[in-house]
Amino acid sequence: MRPVVIAGVGMIPFERRDEDSLVDMLAMAGLKAMDDANLGDRPVDAVYVGNMASGLFNHQVSVASALVDRLSLMPAAADRIENGPASGGSAVKNGFLAVASGYCDIVLVVGGEKMREVIGPKATDIVACMTHPNAEYIYGVTLPALAGMFTRLYMEKYGVTREHLTLVAIKNQENGLLNPYAHIQMKITMEGVLTHPQAHVNSPVVADPIHLYDCCPVSDGAAAVLLTTEDIANELKRPIVTIAGVGQATDTHTLQERSDPTDLKAVTIASQKAFSMSGIKPKDIDVAELHDAFTILEIAESEHAGFFPKGQGANALAAGETQIGGKLPINPSGGLKARGHPVGATGVAQIVELVWQLRGEAGKRQVKGAVNGFSLNFGGFGNNVIAFVLRSKS
Amino acid sequence: MNTITAYKCKKCGLVMYPHHFRCLKCNGREFEEIKPSANGKLLTYTIIEQLPWGIDERERVLGVVEFDNGVKALGVIKAKDPKLGMKLKAGWEPVRVIGGEKVYGLSFQPTK
Amino acid sequence: MDMELEAYLRPPEMPMVPYPPKVITLATSGKMIVRQVDRDAVPILLEAIKPTFEVARDYYDIVGVRLYAELLGWYRYRVRDEFCLVGQIDGLLVGIVNTRCYSPKLGMSLHTLAIERGLRIGAHLFAAKMEYSFEYLKQEEVLITAESPIGFRRWMIEYGLEKRDGQHELGGATPYALTRELYFRNKSRLVAGERPVPLELMQVAEREIIVASEEDILEKILGVKRREI
Numbered sequence: 225m226r227p228v229v230i231a232g233v234g235m236i237p238f239e240r241r242d243e244d245s246l247v248d249m250l251a252m253a254g255l256k257a258m259d260d261a262n263l264g265d266r267p268v269d270a271v272y273v274g275n276m277a278s279g280l281f282n283h284q285v286s287v288a289s290a291l292v293d294r295l296s297l298m299p300a301a302a303d304r305i306e307n308g309p310a311s312g313g314s315a316v317k318n319g320f321l322a323v324a325s326g327y328c329d330i331v332l333v334v335g336g337e338k339m340r341e342v343i344g345p346k347a348t349d350i351v352a353c354m355t356h357p358n359a360e361y362i363y364g365v366t367l368p369a370l371a372g373m374f375t376r377l378y379m380e381k382y383g384v385t386r387e388h389l390t391l392v393a394i395k396n397q398e399n400g401l402l403n404p405y406a407h408i409q410m411k412i413t414m415e416g417v418l419t420h421p422q423a424h425v426n427s428p429v430v431a432d433p434i435h436l437y438d439c440c441p442v443s444d445g446a447a448a449v450l451l452t453t454e455d456i457a458n459e460l461k462r463p464i465v466t467i468a469g470v471g472q473a474t475d476t477h478t479l480q481e482r483s484d485p486t487d488l489k490a491v492t493i494a495s496q497k498a499f500s501m502s503g504i505k506p507k508d509i510d511v512a513e514l515h516d517a518f519t520i521l522e523i524a525e526s527e528h529a530g531f532f533p534k535g536q537g538a539n540a541l542a543a544g545e546t547q548i549g550g551k552l553p554i555n556p557s558g559g560l561k562a563r564g565h566p567v568g569a570t571g572v573a574q575i576v577e578l579v580w581q582l583r584g585e586a587g588k589r590q591v592k593g594a595v596n597g598f599s600l601n602f603g604g605f606g607n608n609v610i611a612f613v614l615r616s617k618s
Numbered sequence: 619m620n621t622i623t624a625y626k627c628k629k630c631g632l633v634m635y636p637h638h639f640r641c642l643k644c645n646g647r648e649f650e651e652i653k654p655s656a657n658g659k660l661l662t663y664t665i666i667e668q669l670p671w672g673i674d675e676r677e678r679v680l681g682v683v684e685f686d687n688g689v690k691a692l693g694v695i696k697a698k699d700p701k702l703g704m705k706l707k708a709g710w711e712p713v714r715v716i717g718g719e720k721v722y723g724l725s726f727q728p729t730k
Numbered sequence: 731m732d733m734e735l736e737a738y739l740r741p742p743e744m745p746m747v748p749y750p751p752k753v754i755t756l757a758t759s760g761k762m763i764v765r766q767v768d769r770d771a772v773p774i775l776l777e778a779i780k781p782t783f784e785v786a787r788d789y790y791d792i793v794g795v796r797l798y799a800e801l802l803g804w805y806r807y808r809v810r811d812e813f814c815l816v817g818q819i820d821g822l823l824v825g826i827v828n829t830r831c832y833s834p835k836l837g838m839s840l841h842t843l844a845i846e847r848g849l850r851i852g853a854h855l856f857a858a859k860m861e862y863s864f865e866y867l868k869q870e871e872v873l874i875t876a877e878s879p880i881g882f883r884r885w886m887i888e889y890g891l892e893k894r895d896g897q898h899e900l901g902g903a904t905p906y907a908l909t910r911e912l913y914f915r916n917k918s919r920l921v922a923g924e925r926p927v928p929l930e931l932m933q934v935a936e937r938e939i940i941v942a943s944e945e946d947i948l949e950k951i952l953g954v955k956r957r958e959i
Contacts, residue, residue, distance in 0.1 A: 242787060343879045345887070349670035359622075359636040360692055362714050362721045363680055364666065364673045372664030373682060380702065410848055416757040425857075425922035426757040426850060432665035437757065478636065480682040480690040485662065676890040 225324040228467045229457040230614070232261025232450030233576040238407040238564030241444040246275070246282050246338040249446040251294040253569075254334045257448035258295075262460045268450075269328035270301040274315030274335035275568035276308055280350045281341050291334060301328075308354045309517060311335065312447070312571025313472075313601030313610035319451045320467050329453055335572030336446030347442050351567070354604050356478045368439055370479055370605040371518040372431035377486045378520060379433065382535040386433060390418045391541050392519035393437045396555050399548060400562025402589040405573075407443045407564030438519040443564030447573035463583045468504060468596075469613035471497025477607055490609040491528035491600065498598070499530065502613035506530035509613075510594040511581045512552060513574035515602035516559040522546075525600050526554060529611065548589055556581065556589045571601035575612060582616035620710040622724060624689040625649035633688040657707045657729055658685035663700045673714060683708070683726055693724030705729045741810035744831055749815060749862045752923030753931060756819075756849045763818045763927055763935040764858045771939060772805035775816070778823050778845065778941040781948055789878040790843075790951055796900070797841040800828055812840070815862065817855050819846070821940045827855040829863060829872065830899070837863040837872035838899050839908075842881065845942070846950050853884050857921040864913045871909050875902040889916050 234256020236249060244252070250273060258268075273288035284290070288302040307314035312335030319333040339347050348366050355361045355370070378384050393412060400406035417427045417437045427435040457464055473493035476482050482489070499505060506529065514529070516522035523537040531552055532540050540546060546554040557563045557577040560570060578597035580586040597614040624635040629646035635654075640647055663681030681695040683706055694713055697704065706726035713723035751765035767775070779801075782794030803809035811831040817824045824846040832838040839859065844852035863869045874891060875898040876882040885891060891906035898905035927935075942950065 343671070344883055345669070345671040348668065349672060352670050356636060362716070362723050363692055363694060364669055364678055364714055365680055365692065366666060366668070366670055368668065369664050369666045369680055372666070373662040373680070376664065376702070377662050408848075410758060412757045413759040416755055416759045420755045422755065422922040422924075423757075425854070425920060426755075428919065429665065429667045431667070434664070476642070478692070480661070480692055481634065481642070485682075 226326060227454050228320050228323045228451050229454050229462070230449050230465050230467065230575065230579050231452045231457040231460055231462040232257040232259070232263065233448070233579045234260050235405055235447035235569075235573055235576050236445055237405045238443045238445035238566055238569070238573070240340045241338070242340065244338075244444070246278055246284065246336060247287055247290045247294055249338065249444065250287065250291045250334045250336045253336065253446035253448040254291065254295055254332055257332065257334070257450045261450040261452070261462055263330070263450060266330060268297050268300045268330050268332045270319070270322050270331045271297060272315040272319045272331065272333045273302070273304045273568075274312035274333070274571055275304055275337060276306055276311045277337070277350050277353070277567070280353070281347070282338050297332070307608055307610070308603040309515070309565070309567050310571055310601040310603030310608055310610050311568040312573065313599075313603075313612070314571070316449065316572060316575055316612065317470050317472060317610055319449070320470055323451050323453060329456060331451045332448065333451060333572060334446060334448040335569040337566035337568040338444045339442050339566060340444050344442065359478050359480075366431060367605065368431040368434050368518065371520060372434040373479060374485060374605070375433050375518070375520040378524060381486050382538070384520065384523060384538045386418060387414070388523060388538040388541060389438050389519040390414055392516060392522045393417065393561055395541070395547060396516060396559040396561040399556050399589055400558030402587070403558050403563060406558040406562045407441050407445075408558070408562040412437060434518060440517050440560040440565040443566045445564060445566040445569050447569045447576045449572060449575055449579070464617040465579050465582045466615050466617060467612060468615040469498035469500070469502030471495060471499070471501065471611045473497065473609055475607045477604070479605060488524055488528040488606045490606055491525055491602070492530075494609040494611040495529040495600065498611040498613045502615065504596050504613050504615065509552065509596050509598045511556060511578065511591040511597050512554045513557060513577050513597070513599040514554055514559065515570070515600050516555060516561050517565055517602065519561065521602060522554060522559065525602065529598065529600055548591060553591045556586065556591055571599075571610065574599035574601060575614070578614045582614060583618070621653055621708060622689075622691055624652050624654055626652050635689050635691055652687070652689070654689040654691065654708065655686035657705060658683040658726070660695065660700060660702060660704045660706055660726075661690070662702065663695050672716070681726070691724055693726050696725055696727050736807070740807040744811045744834060746811070746813060746831070747866050749813070749866055750925055751927045751932065751935075752858070752925045753927045754854050754922045758849065760819050760849075761931060762824060762851065762854065763931055764815055764855065764923060765818070765935060766862075767814050767816050767939075769805050771814075771816070772801050774939050774941060775801055775814070775823070775826055778947065779826070779843065781944040782843070782951065785948065785951055787952060788880055792877055793841050793843055797826065797828065797843055800840050813862065815855060815858055816939065817851055818935045818939065821934045821938055823939050823941050825851045825855045827859045829859050831867065831869070832873070832899070835870040837867070837869045839872050839874045840900070845947055852880070853920070854922060856885065858923065860908055860913055861921050864910055871907050873898050873905045873907055875900050875905045877902060888920065
């Protein structure tokens, strides 16, 4: 396999975007990545689109084919990749393989989702479609409900508290204020969200013990990366940021069939594979983008990915180690909590943020001297996880 | 039928629910259909206050129960004050309406 | 003004116990004062509502136009037994709610307009007007109809309102009712606020109802200004 460089990146602000269709958003982000790569008139060999549920949200399918048309990239190959909330990560993985294998030289990967076309409880139902149809979905289980059941066990086992969970939300929303692309631009406080006697009215229960401010928002948006060889990246005069490692792993579909439901095996294995492939270790990572669809997941993933021993993630968070100026900045972008979570876009947006960080282009949220980055995209409820290790050579 | 069907691997004895085509432990393909015991214990639960479209209840408690014979399943928990490890007995009732039809599933009540 | 003629044109007024103001701590730790306003506040409220007339998103246009009409009608003494509560943060107007007392026992919830979004302002103010109806005006039931999906989700679903036959006076979809029983059952979950309001905060709120510029109001309602990056 030959090295794969992320030569161009781009995204559009994540928010409620009533005026933009899904394919328009994919096109806007795609153009940004192409322009960032100085692509000019060079042809693209393949386009991968990460998107979970365009058929359900937007009554439209085959959106990768539509995107090629909008961007006039014909006759490029095009596929839509679906892996639930890890659709973006899977799309990047597929793009990576196409270039690494020698099959393609220039690949555009775009992740996007337009969720706000439907009312909240319907979006909840659509997202719940990834659960097991007979053993989970029929009971009205929601992703927050799975997170709630997981969180209860995690709190019981490791002593994680609601205060820890709120620290994740506070940190990420503060980081979001430094990110012009972030959906949520609001500073929240421990008092307003947790400790005030009436804070529960501001942050009501979604699926106990998960409250409103433990959940990421429902967003529209798209993000894109342009992948190519090192030679072409040099011709395009782009900084060399490579995908040094990719790992993917799966786990049982239902939460109940995992021998220890608090053990996110797929996160551990996917991360190990990515690290092993890259030759980089967790302690060498300068900045990480983790999948905090629920605040508990940032804590749990920081442990299972190998950054902190199990049960220590919350302590590291409380000690400020995961702030932008800390030992291991996690989610300088604001994470899913503040940047937002247009489902198919997230995995790609995580990579976009890492590239900005590794190029020194992250503005006010820059992690100083970042060379190695890590991202984790969490599909289903941890039953299909993709991890990436990125390295800057510049 | 008034409960779920679980599967016991004929080769290694692993009990699984829901259905898999190959055993999760030994890849065996032959299973004995078994019913869960009448009772079990609560492994984890959540109180859902934001239900998906199509369910009109104000709130619903869901939980994972481990039956005495090893079957594990998600179901509606009808306990006023759910506690981890509490003993529950299984019932079977409509849990959702899908496409206009009532869909039946597991519900649990405290044994005492 | 010919007060003799006005006597024929003005509706009778049901005595209403005033709503005691309260302060709500928001998720940002910001403090929102919720207080009742009198007719003299209406002209300034109308200024704040005007920018919504052209905003179709989330039905701000019909909510805004109808609220404007209801407040103006009340101001000019042509609408019976209406009350209006406002939310202010550091004096800045962030939301308006109004209800009409159809009868001493039956409230007719009219409108909820949130100018600041993302802080559950509308939810807090809606809860406040229900608090007024049940805890101070001692009503038995309040009829509610939603014009926007957000309203429907916040009220019909979150409160678990009961459907009613007949019509709401806004003439919209079949109304739902919040009963005393439902209100008190949901109160701890949905109604916030502390009394009394600290003097300094109250003084700021009463001194002036500050209305944001039209541009700011539109930006707040429509979300962050479309960022071109």
